[in-house]
Amino acid sequence: xxRIIGIGAAFAAAMTVTGPAMAAGFPDKDITFVIPYxxxxxxxxxxxxxSPVMQKYLxxxxxxxxxxxxxxxxxxxxxxxxxxxxxxxQIAIFxxxxxxxxxxxxQKTDYDIDKFTWIGRIAVDPYVLTAxxxxxxxxxxxxxxxxxxxxxxNYNSGSYVAGRILSEAMGLKVTFLPGYKxxxxxxxxxVRGDTDVSLFNAASGAKWAEGGDIKLILALEDKSQWPKVxxxxxxxxxxxxxxxxxxxxxxxxxxxxxxxxxxxEALMKTLADKEIQAWSKxxxxxxxxxxxxxxxxxxxxxxxFYARYKDALAKR
Amino acid sequence: xxxxxxxMAGALGTAxxxxxxxxxxxxxxxGTCIGLLFGAIPGxxxxxxxxxxxxxxxxxxxxxxxxxxxxxxxxxxxxGSTSAILLNTPGTAPNAATTFxxxxxxVRGRAGEAIGAAATSSALGGLIGIFTLILVIPIVKExxxxxxxxxxFLLAIFGLCAIAVAAGGRLLQGLIGAAIGFACAxxxxxxxxxxxxxxxxxxxxxxxxxxVPALIGMFAIAQMIDLGVKGGSIAEDVTRVKIQRIxxxxxxxxxxxxxxxxxxxxxxxxxxxxxxxxTVAAFLSYTTQVQRDPNPDIPYGQGNIRGVIxxxxxxxxxxxxALVPTxxxxxxxxxxxxxxxxxxxxxxxxPGPRLLFDHEDVVFTLILSLTTACVMATVIVLLLAKxxxxxxxxxxxxxxxxxxxxxxxxxxxxxGEIVDVIVALAFGVLGYLMIRFNYPRMTFTIALVLGEIxxxxxxxxxGISDGDWTIFFTRTVALILVVMCILTLLVxxxxxxxxxxxxxxxxxxxxxxx
Numbered sequence: 001x002x003r004i005i006g007i008g009a010a011f012a013a014a015m016t017v018t019g020p021a022m023a024a025g026f027p028d029k030d031i032t033f034v035i036p037y038x039x040x041x042x043x044x045x046x047x048x049x050x051s052p053v054m055q056k057y058l059x060x061x062x063x064x065x066x067x068x069x070x071x072x073x074x075x076x077x078x079x080x081x082x083x084x085x086x087x088x089x090q091i092a093i094f095x096x097x098x099x100x101x102x103x104x105x106x107q108k109t110d111y112d113i114d115k116f117t118w119i120g121r122i123a124v125d126p127y128v129l130t131a132x133x134x135x136x137x138x139x140x141x142x143x144x145x146x147x148x149x150x151x152x153x154n155y156n157s158g159s160y161v162a163g164r165i166l167s168e169a170m171g172l173k174v175t176f177l178p179g180y181k182x183x184x185x186x187x188x189x190x191v192r193g194d195t196d197v198s199l200f201n202a203a204s205g206a207k208w209a210e211g212g213d214i215k216l217i218l219a220l221e222d223k224s225q226w227p228k229v230x231x232x233x234x235x236x237x238x239x240x241x242x243x244x245x246x247x248x249x250x251x252x253x254x255x256x257x258x259x260x261x262x263x264x265e266a267l268m269k270t271l272a273d274k275e276i277q278a279w280s281k282x283x284x285x286x287x288x289x290x291x292x293x294x295x296x297x298x299x300x301x302x303x304x305f306y307a308r309y310k311d312a313l314a315k316r
Numbered sequence: 317x318x319x320x321x322x323x324m325a326g327a328l329g330t331a332x333x334x335x336x337x338x339x340x341x342x343x344x345x346x347g348t349c350i351g352l353l354f355g356a357i358p359g360x361x362x363x364x365x366x367x368x369x370x371x372x373x374x375x376x377x378x379x380x381x382x383x384x385x386x387x388x389x390x391x392x393x394x395x396g397s398t399s400a401i402l403l404n405t406p407g408t409a410p411n412a413a414t415t416f417x418x419x420x421x422x423v424r425g426r427a428g429e430a431i432g433a434a435a436t437s438s439a440l441g442g443l444i445g446i447f448t449l450i451l452v453i454p455i456v457k458e459x460x461x462x463x464x465x466x467x468x469f470l471l472a473i474f475g476l477c478a479i480a481v482a483a484g485g486r487l488l489q490g491l492i493g494a495a496i497g498f499a500c501a502x503x504x505x506x507x508x509x510x511x512x513x514x515x516x517x518x519x520x521x522x523x524x525x526x527x528v529p530a531l532i533g534m535f536a537i538a539q540m541i542d543l544g545v546k547g548g549s550i551a552e553d554v555t556r557v558k559i560q561r562i563x564x565x566x567x568x569x570x571x572x573x574x575x576x577x578x579x580x581x582x583x584x585x586x587x588x589x590x591x592x593x594x595t596v597a598a599f600l601s602y603t604t605q606v607q608r609d610p611n612p613d614i615p616y617g618q619g620n621i622r623g624v625i626x627x628x629x630x631x632x633x634x635x636x637x638a639l640v641p642t643x644x645x646x647x648x649x650x651x652x653x654x655x656x657x658x659x660x661x662x663x664x665x666x667p668g669p670r671l672l673f674d675h676e677d678v679v680f681t682l683i684l685s686l687t688t689a690c691v692m693a694t695v696i697v698l699l700l701a702k703x704x705x706x707x708x709x710x711x712x713x714x715x716x717x718x719x720x721x722x723x724x725x726x727x728x729x730x731x732g733e734i735v736d737v738i739v740a741l742a743f744g745v746l747g748y749l750m751i752r753f754n755y756p757r758m759t760f761t762i763a764l765v766l767g768e769i770x771x772x773x774x775x776x777x778x779g780i781s782d783g784d785w786t787i788f789f790t791r792t793v794a795l796i797l798v799v800m801c802i803l804t805l806l807v808x809x810x811x812x813x814x815x816x817x818x819x820x821x822x823x824x825x826x827x828x829x830x
Contacts, residue, residue, distance in 0.1 A: 039363070039366075039367040039370070039654075039655045039658060040367075040648070040651075040654035040655045040657065040658040041654075041658065044658055045658050045661045045662060048370060048371075048658075048662055049661075049662050052371075052374060068367070069731075070523075070731070071522060071523045071731070072505075072519070072522040072523060073505070075522070076519075076522070076523075079519070110519070149779070149780065154505070154507075154510040155509070155510045156510055175779075177776065177779035177780065178507070178508050178509065178510065179507045179508045179772050179775055179776050179779070180776070181772075184590055184641075184645075184647035184648060185590060187645065187647065188460065188461075188590065188641075188645065188647070189464075189780075191461065191645065192461050192464055194464055194465070194780040195780065203666065204668070207646065207666065207668030207669060207670070208668070208669060210668065210669060210670055211645065211668070211669030211670065213669070278664075279664055282664045282666075283661060283664060283665070283666040284666055285661075285666070316509075
């Protein structure tokens with residue numbers, strides 16, 4: 001008798017654990033929004049900005065709690081997410097195409113980037129090619145034939161990937177100098193004239209240009225946001241506008257479609273929220289929402305594009 | 317330019333109005349208390365305090381948020397000095413150098429005096445740092461641009477020269493300790509090639525051996541093992557403890573005002589270099605102090621009060637210095653300012669090179685908060701100093717488990733990772749063995765702290781010069797640093813030779829004194 005009650009209790013417990021997650025009861029507890037870097041950077045900032053707004057659009061009044069899991073250039077967070085239960089209570093922001101790269105270059109990782117469940121895209125942060133004012137470079141035409149130094153954090157960084165592809169496509173002579181601690185150190189090396197060129201995201205590039213120490217040379221966009229700055233299409237390389245820093249949201253592999261839908265819809269509503277829109281305008285940080293399926297297709301397109309440059313990216 | 321200065325004066329006036337407002341003072345006070353607490357608990361520290369505060373600031377007025385965060389920034393290292401002195405555990409990494417003389421003072425029953433001196437020099441250092449910042453606002457850009465990778469490298473080498481001093485007569489043991497420290501500093505991602513090294517398949521070591529858990533082990537845990545083995549209490553002779561010596565510490569600070577000024581200058585300067593920070597500043601200040609004072613009344617490392625004043629003035633002065641790159645280019649000068657700027661973005665402000673012109677209210681509110689909190693934190697610490705010094709009288713069976721638990725929890729909460737606890741324990745054992753076999757832990761710490769920046773900046777310098785090593789001699793600032801390093805290493809021997817000669821000439825001490 002006791003055993004039967006025991007089995008019955010276990011069964012009931014199992015029901016209560018799996019039950020709500022399967023049905024419309026999601027979410028019934030707080031959702032953790034993982035940031036794969038330490039506090040203070042661009043990815044951290046946008047997650048912290050979105051989280052409180054996202055709570056409004058999720059059913060059952062749960063909280064969205066940002067959590068920094070820094071380490072291994074973001075890989076630690078990805079491993080954590082990959083191994084987490086696909087129940088929708090753990091999602092993360094992804095740095096693309098940086099995080100696609102290991103797979104493209106055939107490097108071993110403890111996760112398969114293609115297997116994550118994609119919730120959506122938050123933003124596409126376009127690049128702008130800049131030159132140190134000390135180099136005397138005024139236009140992209142001046143770049144040809146010059147020996148250029150380009151500071152990067154490491155060979156896995158988005159800035160390296162985009163810079164390498166750009167220099168290959170345009171036939172530039174660029175030496176990449178790794179070891180710089182983040183974009184602040186890179187900007188300073190340009191201001192001092194230690195290094196010559198760099199790709200920045202449009203917002204910070206524009207900020208630096210205001211200071212006058214760094215010149216905007218080429219916008220990696222279809223249509224330049226600055227009237228005086230030409231685009232990559234003007235320089236004869238329209239396909240390079242795909243280079244950008246993209247912020248995606250993903251969940252562990254195997255997330256149920258109905259839960260994915262709930263989170264994805266909440267994310268899309270958050271990105272359309274008046275507060276977020278106003279903030280995006282004020283700080284110059286773009287928001288370009290793309291929901292689940294469409295985001296997934298866009299990622300496949302990105303992967304295909306970057307795979308074309310596989311050999312160039314393996315160069316040192 | 318004149319307009320800008322006029323505008324700044326106006327903004328400073330507006331910011332000062334906050335001081336008359338009880339509400340603003342409350343937020344500074346709140347920030348200060350949180351900063352002190354997070355600073356005193358090993359492992360937490362200012363960056364953690366700020367990161368945890370971010371959600372709290374959402375509902376706040378921008379100015380109140382800045383006041384609170386500024387309070388925490390200024391107070392954390394002041395709080396950390398008390399743990400360094402009482403428990404030989406730097407509460408935050410920049411307090412590491414304070415343990416060298418702070419703890420021996422506590423052992424001799426002079427913890428009150430040490431805390432008094434640490435708190436007072438913290439306040440003075442902080443104020444001098446901020447004052448210097450305001451003075452140099454017109455030339456902030458030039459200051460930041462003085463330093464490039466070759467200068468970072470030489471600054472690190474200058475810091476490493478401290479190993480010779482820190483070895484304290486046990487040169488071989490000191491060098492072995494430093495070599496271990498270097499070896500530990502190079503674990504994980506190679507900052508240049510990005511290749512992972514010396515991790516032996518342990519993923520958790522990818523990012524290297526983290527400084528704070530290592531310091532917690534090396535100092536707190538090692539000390540507790542030692543205390544547990546020996547028994548007794550931290551103060552060796554309980555009857556000699558004079559708790560009422562806090563005012564002596566305050567007086568000692570003012571008597572050694574030169575030390576305060578030098579330390580603050582070093583702190584402000586080093587703080588202004590992005591990516592270097594308070595830990596390095598405190599070490600540099602300590603070494604400089606030891607070199608300036610060749611014949612101390614009490615040897616350094618054995619409880620010289622100036623060995624507490626120098627690093628504490630320096631690590632608080634870095635707060636002002638860290639704002640130099642922020643004002644010049646809108647980029648953070650320290651981990652704390654990075655989180656602070658991130659929080660400002662959340663409040664709808666995008667910091668950039670024009671921060672000082674477009675958002676001078678933010679800048680001056682922060683400066684005001686840092687200034688007020690410096691003084692406030694010191695007053696609070698001085699008021700609490702007396703009860704805190706009783707810690708040195710607590711018997712080992714009570715103190716050891718308590719401190720061990722706090723330290724291990726501290727190591728865990730930094731990243732919420734058990735591997736950091738293991739690192740702390742491993743370094744605890746290593747630290748205990750070093751105490752037991754009389755190896756200086758100081759040289760180990762200096763190498764661990766400076767290893768990464770040494771390597772990174774060397775390769776960067778080589779990169780920008782296309783492999784031409786003369787880059788270390790052909791730039792003015794670099795050359796000055798080279799000369800300083802050479803003098804640091806040669807002056808003690810030259811001085812010894814000179815002393816011997818005069819001694820021989822006068823015939824007073826034919827054998828020489830050194």
